[in-house]
Amino acid sequence: MRRDTEMTHQRTGRWALAACRCPLWIAVALCSPVAAQRAPPSATVMSIPAGRLDSALRRLAVATGRQVLFDPAVVGARRTRGVRGPVDRDRALRRMLAGSGLAARTLPGGVVIIVAAAPAPKTAWPLPMSVEDEIVVTALKRPTPLVDTEMSIATVSAAEIDARGTYDLRSVARQLPGLVAFNTGPLQQRLAIRGVSGTGEATVGVYFGETPINGPSGTTGDPGAFAPDIDLVDIERIELLKGPQGTLYGASSMGGTLRILPQPVDLARASASVESRVDAVDGGGWGGSIAAVANVPLVDDRLAVRIVAHRRSLGGYIDNDRLGIADTGGLVREGARLRVAWAPVGDVRVEGLYLHQHTRIDDGGAWDPALGRYRDVPATRTPNTDRIDLTSATVHAGIAGMTLTATGSHVRWSLIRQLDYTNVLARQRDSMAGCLRLAGLPVGARCSADQMAVFRAYVDARLPSILYQPTRMRSSNAEVRLASPAGAALTWTIGAFMEHRRDAVASYAAGADAATGLLIQPLDVIGLRTIATGIDQQAVFAEGTYEVVPRLSATLGARHYRYQRRAAGAVPIPNIITGTAGLAEQSYAGRARGSNLKSELAYRVPDGPLFYALISEGYRPGGINVTPNLTDAERFYDADHLWNYEFGMKAARRGWSVEGAVYRIEWRNTIFAASSPNGAFNYNANLTNVGITGAELRSTVTAGPLRLIAAASLSDARLGADTVLGTSEGMGRKGDRLPNVPRIAYLLSAEATLPPPAPGDRLIAGIDVSGNDASPTGFNAGNPYFAHTASRTEVALRAGYEHGSWQVDLNIDNALNAVAPVRLFSSAFGERQLYSARPRTISLRSTVRL
Template identity: 40%
Template sequence: MRRRVVSALFCAAAVGALAPSITRAEARRGEAVLRFDIPAQPLGQALNQLALRSDREILFSPALTQGRRSPALSGVFTAEAALARLLDGSGLTVRLQGRGFLIVPETKAAPTTEPASPPPPPPPVDLDLVVVTALKRSSLAQRTPVSMVVVGGEQLSRLGATQIEQAAPLLPGLKLVSTSFGARLVLRGVYGAGEATTGLYYDETPMTGPVGTTADPGVMSPELALVDVDRIELLRGPQGTLYGSGAMGGALRILFKHPDPTQTASAIDVSASTEAHGGQGAGGAAIFNAAIIPDRLAVRLTAYDERRPGAIDNTRLGIKDVDVARVGGARLAAFWAPTEAVSLLVSATHQSNHRADISGWNDTAGPWRTVHAGRAPFDGDIDLASATLKWRGSTVDVTAVSSWYRWRLTRRSDYSGVLLGERTNPAGCARLFAVANACDDDQMRRYAAYVDSVYPAILNQPAELTAQIHEARASSTGAGPLSWTLGVYREVRFDRIDSQVRHVDPLTGALIEPAVLIGRRDIENHLSQSAVFGEVSYAVAADTDVTLGARRFDYVKRDRGGVQTPNVVSGTWAGYAIDARGQERGWSLKALASHQLSPGLFSYVQVSQGFRPGGVNVVPGLPDGLAVYRSDRLNNYELGLKAQSADRRLTANLALYQIDWRDMQYAAQTQNRAFNYVTNIGAARIRGLEFEASAQRVEGWDFAASLTLTDARLTADQITNTAIGLGLAGDRLPVVPQLAATASMERRWRLATGLDGRLRLDGAYSGLARSSFNPGNADYIKMGGFAVFGVSAGLAGGAWSVDAGVENLLDRAGRASAARNTSGPIEYFGVAPRTLRLTFQRRF
């Protein structure tokens, strides 16, 4: 069975070291050289060190290097010359393999008078190790002191996973909490309103959602389609020193493929799908890579369009498949390497999203059915541009990144439940008629008639977010005892939202034109962050490293808002305005020790910190004491073990941790449920376990399994008379399941010459959770407690492949998340129904 090695890329600019052919490299004049200090050791370890130092992809089978040792290598060489010296006398040689090199046995041609036949294709090889850039420098995954999961883009493509939700079962520990607006990413039970608790990165760019009316940018994550992806790295646990304020629970890094200057190639993907209880979908992607100047200049264009089938039927309005969606976009990237030491990567992405309605269903209607009185489509356009400049020196690598993105969107949700809940509220009547005392019966009837006249309604919120992000960092290279990374970071983010409550047509649920406004207000948010960060590691012994990390942050956050059209139902009034700012500076620290217990057993212990900025609630009528909320912080204590057998067939990783979270930000509701806001509710403690294991080539099968245990509880009572929905000491944190597990088994066959087959079975279980703290809350709704299964099979022959799969094989209506729509029905968000998917890929 094959095992994949991911190229030793150093962040987004590592394509600057793409492998040219040896003959071209030897012929090129003035090629840059690097300093190598690799001691004599087992050949496999030496090749891995060479890959890390040179950022070159070196693929080899452990069986080939077993028992072989490399000579010591010290001096200044080209990467090719260094590789040749390591292999000298070993009986091994190198072949070009895409962007890197394949180590194979030397062969001697026998004398013959017959015409030479073309060499057979290289046999399948067991690729040695996965190289990642989680530490913002290249490192081997099994020797990186982070609890992490790496998923290759090839696997995503085979399974037809173009959304984070579809990829989530491959990323143990990642929880998606869906809402009317989007999805919140949660790791290690660090779940709460406010700024995101899990950092989302596309290549080098961190992205987030708009602050909105609820001071909650983490409630929706900007999602780019998972097309032409190199790999995904899921980093679990606080990454505050290297990744900053958005990574309290961890970080999700989506790394796209970059232009390849060694070849001109293209590919197309075509897919079709059909959903039980729903309709049909189709999609396609085209990829073109052009090496304009071999080894120096290349461009890569990726274009895609996908129509995703709907499965939700609105029984009230008589509309089927209301949540049908469409995603289309393009990404253009260019890579230029004027010398071996300098490279520049620039890219631009545009994506348009449209979803016809919310993908939730209601408890009163049953699975995949809703009774919403108003339609709530979503529209969004994302533009992302970035540039990465890299300089590779003999002892130091320097990387500079600048990114800009804009997200223009209109998000919507059904507001009818608020109207139902406030229809008989005397306070609303008093606001309508501007009376100091209680309304009389006639006024109450007239107030109810007014509410009826504007029922139903939706919350219609056009928004725009722009951000500029700059980072420069330097990292040491070489095999000495000291390694370090130092950097500076700057982010400026601005977003505005126009929040309208609008009447909709009771028959169609669509907006009425001209607009009938029940209320309107606007909010602006400006966030400026700067930081200096660094990590220093020192090898105190041959197999023991100590690492210290720190990030000095400084942020200023300003929130402004006002009311244009008073909403007598919810309680906004003309003339309301707020303009407030908060500022904070401080440190996020990390201390870590790692030790290689044996050749196949690596361990680490660490203490790390994370934080999020505070802010201001732009909520009319909120008491002054709740208008401003503070930053929150956590300390993470962690022990990790990573084990791998000598032949790489068995792998097992374990992480145990405890998180102490203080001043935690959380969502609360006003007494009339008309407004959500963020408040500091005190402290929580989270204890957990993360375990993954894999076994390859067991009776021809590859097996993998994971187990995640999370015990997240409050450690103090959260009592207030101005909010509802808070908890008591000992309550479990909402939404976070105690147990989650995944398992898979896969087998490949050689069916005929040039034709391979594949079969894969998957299963994932999400444990029970609740939507609020305790049974005393009206919204203590059960969620989770379900398992989903999938099966897929594929054929591959030369330059083509075809894959078929069935997702949610048993057609389970899993309640992944739940929330009450104010005074309306309960909203459930779950897995898609049984889906049959067919994908065809052709490479040219």
């Protein structure tokens, strides 16, 4: 296994303590990590003299432990009166801003941003739910406004999740052009950013809070095929970090990182909400959901818990004409979370999390477009289930002005995977090798006509069949980071990361009942092979940013890693038909180490846009194929790595924002799927290089009650040379596009705040149009299954009405009832298996907040 490399597009940033005097476009006032123990928010003792407002705001931040963000150009040289004695912190802030023409906005998570006070509108209409220049993110491991974060990052806010009824990764991807989510099987999907998509370890790292979640490896060493799909209940924000990550994130990711950030525990205020929803699928079944959230302080400002419980069902819509079953593909997802936050003293906060989620789908979820809309004729039914249990603990602490963050977590992921195996076995009816195995003849001999007839009868007797794969994954990881005090000319972050992951899968080829299509119980076993794999990974990483001259900063980062792979396989029951006896019981091991780098320059035009240019490196570990009948050369595959070259800009003014980036990615030694000659087994192999050229653009305009968003991404991923490997997608030729990666994706969104029926109410209507162009299903040369997944366009309509603590929302997804293809998949397992968006789905949701 070869040296790997990885990199992140992250930086410690130039966000300063409020006491910082360096000339920044935006200054930040943060609570000093060495401040004294907080007073209760209702009575903070202050001694802030009259004088300049910017200085007073900095003092207020230190005294109250609040994060206060402001633009020096907005605050200017304004002055304020002093605040002394025990004063409520909100009242103190109002007193400081009185008569200044400024206002304070409190954002999710308690961050306060100072903005120019808007004149009273001529109507009583509320403004749209959010503006990009007020979004605060933590991608750089500290709060920064989105428009001043020196990387390509896109977000989905809590308000947007709520308004659109977003609940899974597929619906998130519709809102974030450049993020691709496509099915790899029932309850399975692969994520790709900027066209970086391949088998093996995930190219996109998925975090829930501070915890990275990797999928199981399965039988093909492909954790990337199992992106975790956590139900998006009680989520504060989703951040999509584009480009390699690593110098601020220990669990490196080559294409980018998707961060799902739950709502924080509120130590001071009790709250609760209940949401119920009913769904109707056009031509399909009914569904619905219920979710309850409760935040309960146990000790004021010191200890609190946040509890979430949810259940969601989605109606099926695919008809199995062979078995006479309608509306298959229904899904049920149930889960619960418990979060605990404890602030024992001063700047120490301890957080604990337990998450449980159990998902079930009653069939495969794909259909054959040649038979008509949402129809299929599989010989079997393949219900799948998965269960995720996550436990984590995180400590945040201030040490001598620095910030220490330490996280430890454990993930258990268990699933029952079922795939229709009928076509794979049926294709072997004329296999001479299979006949020789059944007859006990040596390799090179030939079966007689009678012996071949016996073999064909044996195969027919084993049909229909199912590949039944109980799988479990256990992963423990830990990360510790230490960050310098903000405000210095040189800011830095250093950290260390470790991961210990183990997978085990038992792969049964077993008979199914011809009448019901269900797996026969107890199992009618045709063959069994077992696989156990593991990875131990350690890394140290660091990133530093130095202000070379005012408004020009340079960032350097590095990550050094090492890892060890282990794999073992056995065949307790050989499958005579497909030849699994070719896998001898044996253990394998491999290891590698290396490093990856990042460099960046950023310049802020005075009172103008931010420009940045960066070079970053990404990597994925190589691995071991535990697959029958491979040569020694095919048994191992090397790490792949890439270089990302990027130039971007961001600008914002009141009412509008724009950001864009252009990039070039050089991806070497790409890991991709190969298949055995009989199509029964897949394994990983290294291809030649891939070149990706792309661009991204997003613009938001807010004008009175109207908000418009236009976003688009271009990602043209092509082979840079011929590949001599005949893969499951065919022979690759120079210039071929990578499979399942659209070149163009887009989002057009409009939202209007309408005149409400009563003062104080909120009435909003919106429309989203999202889609992408067609993408190839594989490489073209010599591929009998080559086709294109057609282009996709989806229209979603929404309307919401809020009155006091009550809210009612109407959502119509896929309003035009279009066939919106996600992936067309053909292989020895079956041809023309189309995964698509759900038909028109009408949802009515009611929410009450207490």
